Amino acid sequence: MIGLLKRVFGNNMGQAQEVTDTGSVAADAVYRYVVVGAGPAGVSVVENLRRNDAEGSILLLGDEPEPPYSRMAIPYLLVGKVGETGTHLRQQENHYQALGIQLRNARVTGIDAAARRVALSDGSGVQYEQLCLATGALPIRPPVPGLDQKRVHHCWTLKDARHIIELAHEGANVVLMGAGFIGCIILEALALRGVNLTVVEMGDRMVPRMLDPVAGTLLKHWCQERGVAVHTSTRITRVEPNPGNSEDTLLVDLDNGQQIPAHLVVVAAGVKSNLDYLQDAGLAVDQGILVNEFLRTSDPHIYAVGDVAQGPDFENGDRVVHAIQPTATDHGRIAALNMVGKPTPYRGSMQMNVLDTLGLISVSFGEWDGVPGGDQAVLQDQQGYRYMRLEFDGERLVGAQCVGRTNHVGVIRGLIEGRVALGPWKERLKKNPHLIMDAYLACAQR
Amino acid sequence: MQKSLHIIPEKCTGCTQCEIACSMEHEGIFSSSKSRIRVFKFHDEGRFVPYTCTQCAEAWCQRACPTGAIDINARTGAKEVLATACVGCKVCTIACPFGTINYVPDSGKVAKCDLCGGDPACAKACPTGAILFIDAEATGFEKMRAWAAKTDTGASATA
Ligand SMILES: Cc1cc2nc3c(=O)[nH]c(=O)nc-3n(C[C@H](O)[C@H](O)[C@H](O)COP(=O)(O)OP(=O)(O)OC[C@H]3O[C@@H](n4cnc5c(N)ncnc54)[C@H](O)[C@@H]3O)c2cc1C
Numbered sequence: 001m002i003g004l005l006k007r008v009f010g011n012n013m014g015q016a017q018e019v020t021d022t023g024s025v026a027a028d029a030v031y032r033y034v035v036v037g038a039g040p041a042g043v044s045v046v047e048n049l050r051r052n053d054a055e056g057s058i059l060l061l062g063d064e065p066e067p068p069y070s071r072m073a074i075p076y077l078l079v080g081k082v083g084e085t086g087t088h089l090r091q092q093e094n095h096y097q098a099l100g101i102q103l104r105n106a107r108v109t110g111i112d113a114a115a116r117r118v119a120l121s122d123g124s125g126v127q128y129e130q131l132c133l134a135t136g137a138l139p140i141r142p143p144v145p146g147l148d149q150k151r152v153h154h155c156w157t158l159k160d161a162r163h164i165i166e167l168a169h170e171g172a173n174v175v176l177m178g179a180g181f182i183g184c185i186i187l188e189a190l191a192l193r194g195v196n197l198t199v200v201e202m203g204d205r206m207v208p209r210m211l212d213p214v215a216g217t218l219l220k221h222w223c224q225e226r227g228v229a230v231h232t233s234t235r236i237t238r239v240e241p242n243p244g245n246s247e248d249t250l251l252v253d254l255d256n257g258q259q260i261p262a263h264l265v266v267v268a269a270g271v272k273s274n275l276d277y278l279q280d281a282g283l284a285v286d287q288g289i290l291v292n293e294f295l296r297t298s299d300p301h302i303y304a305v306g307d308v309a310q311g312p313d314f315e316n317g318d319r320v321v322h323a324i325q326p327t328a329t330d331h332g333r334i335a336a337l338n339m340v341g342k343p344t345p346y347r348g349s350m351q352m353n354v355l356d357t358l359g360l361i362s363v364s365f366g367e368w369d370g371v372p373g374g375d376q377a378v379l380q381d382q383q384g385y386r387y388m389r390l391e392f393d394g395e396r397l398v399g400a401q402c403v404g405r406t407n408h409v410g411v412i413r414g415l416i417e418g419r420v421a422l423g424p425w426k427e428r429l430k431k432n433p434h435l436i437m438d439a440y441l442a443c444a445q446r
Numbered sequence: 447m448q449k450s451l452h453i454i455p456e457k458c459t460g461c462t463q464c465e466i467a468c469s470m471e472h473e474g475i476f477s478s479s480k481s482r483i484r485v486f487k488f489h490d491e492g493r494f495v496p497y498t499c500t501q502c503a504e505a506w507c508q509r510a511c512p513t514g515a516i517d518i519n520a521r522t523g524a525k526e527v528l529a530t531a532c533v534g535c536k537v538c539t540i541a542c543p544f545g546t547i548n549y550v551p552d553s554g555k556v557a558k559c560d561l562c563g564g565d566p567a568c569a570k571a572c573p574t575g576a577i578l579f580i581d582a583e584a585t586g587f588e589k590m591r592a593w594a595a596k597t598d599t600g601a602s603a604t605a
Contacts, residue, residue: 070513076534081533333509412545
C-alpha cells in the first residue's frame with residue numbers, strides 16, 4: 001500500500017498535524033482536547049474550552065446520529081411545540097465548525113489511560129492530551145418481566161421520542177411506569193397528546209425525590225382531576241402480551257391485582273450513569289465517575305462532567321450524581337477552565353428542578369427536605385393548590401419547595417448558593433415564605 | 447460603549463411608572479404584573495427598590511437553556527429570549543440566581559429585560575431619575591460582579 005498523507009485536523013486551529021500512514025497501522029490523530037458525549041455537558045465543555053483557549057484542537061465525540069441535542073426538549077417535541085431541530089442545543093448551522101470544534105459521530109469503546117488514547121467502535125482510536133467524559137446516563141430497565149416487548153419504550157433519546165410519537169395517538173391506552181421527575185415531565189407530554197393515561201409509581205406520592213408528601217399529593221390530585229389515573233404505592237409486576245387485541249397488544253399487571261390493557265408502555269424508572277465503556281480505564285467510580293472539586297477524575301488527564309460524574313455536593317461536599325441540566329452545564333464550564341490550566345474549584349451542585357404538571361408548576365431546590373437541627377417555614381393552601389416550604393440551617397436558607405408559584409424563584413438559588421445570612425428576615429419568612437424576593441433584596445443586594 | 451441600567455433605590459418613590467411603561471412596551475397593556483422590572487416595597491423602612499435583570503456577564507439563564515434560546519444582542523449586550531426557540535421548560539427561571547427571568551403562562555415562554563433594544567422604556571418613564579441608562583462601566587456592574595462571584599459555581603475566572 002502506498003503511503004497516504006492524511007490531514008487529520010482540517011483547519012488551522014493550532015494542533016493540526018499531518019499523519020503519514022505507512023500502510024501498516026494507521027497512526028492515531030492527536031488532539032489537545034477530546035470530549036466524549038455530545039449532550040449539554042459535552043457541548044458546554046467544548047464551547048468553554050474554545051472561549052478560554054483559542055488555539056488548542058478540540059474533538060467532540062458523540063454516538064447519537066443527530067446533531068447535539070437536549071433530552072430536556074424531548075417533551076416539547078412530543079407535544080409538537082417544536083420539531084426535531086428545535087431540540088438541538090445550538091440553532092445556528094455550522095456552530096461547531098465556526099468555533100473550530102471537530103464533531104465526530106463515533107462510539108468510544110474503551111480508554112487506555114496510560115497511552116492517553118480512546119478506542120472507537122470502528123476499530124480506530126484518537127489520542128488526547130486532556131480528556132473529558134460527558135457520556136451522560138442511561139435509563140434503568142427494572143427487572144420486571146415483559147419489558148423487552150415491542151411497544152415498550154423509554155423516553156430518553158430522539159429515537160425513543162419517534163417511537164412514542166408514532167404510538168401515542170389520541171385516545172390510545174398508555175401506561176407510564178414511574179412518576180419521578182422525568183416521569184412527570186413525560187406525563188404532561190403524553191396527557192397533552194390526548195392519550196388515555198395511567199401512571200404507576202411505587203413511591204407513596206409523585207416525584208418523591210423532589211417534593212414532600214404534601215406537595216407530591218397535591219400533584220396527584222391535580223392530575224386525577226384532569227383525567228389522569230395515578231396509582232401510587234403500586235408496582236407493575238409484569239407486562240404480558242394481550243392476544244387477540246390488535247390495538248392494545250399489551251396487558252400491564254399491577255401488584256393490586258388490576259390489569260390494564262395498553263397500546264404503549266413508557267418506562268421512566270430512573271437513570272444510572274453510563275459507565276459501560278470504562279471497564280479497563282482504571283478510573284475510580286462509584287455510582288458515577290468520581291471527580292474532585294476541579295472535576296478531575298483519579299487520572300490527572302481525565303475529567304468528567306454531567307450525568308456521568310459523581311462530583312461535590314454544594315451543601316456538604318459529599319460526592320453525588322445530580323443528573324440535571326443546570327449541573328451538566330455548570331460542570332462543563334468549570335471542567336473546561338481547569339482543562340485549559342485555569343485552576344477553578346467548583347462550589348458543588350445542588351438539586352434543582354422545575355416541573356410543569358398540566359399547568360401546576362412546582363419547583364424544588366437543594367435540601368428541600370431539611371437538614372438535621374434545621375427549621376422550616378410552611379404555608380399551604382391545599383384547595384388553591386399552593387404550597388411553599390423553606391428549610392433553614394441557622395440563619396441560612398438551605399432548601400425550598402414551592403407549588404403554584406413561579407415568579408422570582410431563581411432567588412432561592414441565589415440565597416442558598418450565596419450562603420446569605422438572613423438576619424431578621426428569617427422570622428419574616430417564617431411568617432410569610434412568599435417574601436423570598438424581598439428577603440433577597442434586603443439581605444443580598446445591599 | 448455599551449450601556450446598562452443603573453438603579454438608585456434611594457431615589458425611587460414607588461410610583462411604578464417603570465412597571466407600567468415596561469408592560470406597555472412589551473405586552474401592549476398597562477399592567478404591572480406583566481412588567482419585567484418590578485418595584486419592591488419595604489413599607490417599614492419607607493424604601494422602594496426597582497429590580498430587573500442586570501444582563502450579567504455569567505448569563506446563567508443562557509448557560510442552562512437546553513435549546514439555545516437565549517442570545518446576546520451584539521449591539522446592546524442584552525441577553526434576549528428568542529421566542530421561536532424557547533420551549534417554555536423554565537429551567538432558566540431556577541438557574542438565574544437573581545430571579546429576573548420569569549415564566550409567562552399566557553405565552554408559554556419565559557420573559558426577561560431586553561433593554562428595549564437599546565432605549566429602555568422604564569428609564570424614560572422614571573420621573574425621579576432612579577433608573578438611569580448609562581455607560582456600563584459606571585453602573586453597579588462591579589458590585590454585581592462581586593455578587594456573581596459569591597454565588598458562582600466557581601469564581602468568575604472566565605474573562
Ligand atoms: C424526557 C427528559 C426530560 C428531562 N427534563 C429535564 C428538566 O426539565 N430539567 C433538568 O434539569 N433535566 C432534565 N432532564 C435531564 C437532562 O436531560 C440531563 O440531566 C442532561 O441531558 C445531562 O446531560 P449530559 O450531557 O450529562 O448527558 P446526555 O444528555 O445523556 O448526553 C450524553 C451523550 O453522550 C453519548 N454517549 C454515551 N456513551 C458514549 C460513548 N461511549 N461514546 C460516545 N458517545 C457516548 C450519549 O449517547 C449522549 O448523546 C430530562 C431528561 C429527559 C430524558
